[in-house]
Amino acid sequence: MELPPSHHPASRAASLAASYACYRRGSPGRGLGLRAVRRARGQDIDGVGRKYHLELVLEDVLDKDSTVNCTAEVLYHLGNKNIAPDVQFTIEGELKNTDEADNIFYNRIKSLEKELVAENIPDSHGNVSPEMEPIHLLAWVASGYVIWKNSTENTKFQLAQIKHVKQVKRSDEYLEFDYMILLHEMVSQEIIPWQMTVLWHPQHGVQVTQDSRQPKHAAE
DSSP states (O other), rough: OOEOOHHHHHHHHHHHHHHHHHHHHOBTBBEEEEEEEEEEEEEEEEEEEEEEEEEEEEOOOOOOOOOEEEEEEEESSOOOOOSOOOOEEEEEEEOOOHHHHHHHHHHHHHHHSSOEEEEEOOOOTTTOOOGGGGHHHHHHHHHHHHHHHHHOOOOOOEEEEEEEEEEEOOOOOOOOEEEEEEETTTTTTTEEEEEEEEEETTTTTTEEEEEEEOGGGOOO
């Protein structure tokens, strides 16, 4: 069934698809966000769940003029809140190459004498310093994994802030960061603290090795 792009469940599915695409294709040099829903169609599959067929426009969160078209399918499983939705997507066209920015960030962090520690990104005025932008984008990308795993047809999550981030020393080639983030759930207007351990290497992409919802007071 054809749905208006502003249809709330379709826009929630579109937001989820964008978060998942960002997780799969993002890096400290590139975060993807949802610019627009061009077309949406809903389909009830007996005994399985509800599927949304979507045509989206994604934008680079740092360079709003850089956009790509994306087709996606999101399947919410019937009745089982413990199964992550199935998300498939295809990006049409080329994403901006971020190899240089990624390698600069990787080498900068690898060369630090002390492990990086930071908090409140963005700050209370919404500002992110240039040196913290890759740390912020990495959280944006990794939060796409958390959003995907915890979404239902009635949720719409977005990263609100990094409360705290600490680099974890490793003996191998990966960078590891322990994040405490705040997720904004738009439907309930709830702000949810979430811990996630993130691995990244320029050649291997972003991995979230551990994540857990935290009690409200963890954000204080």
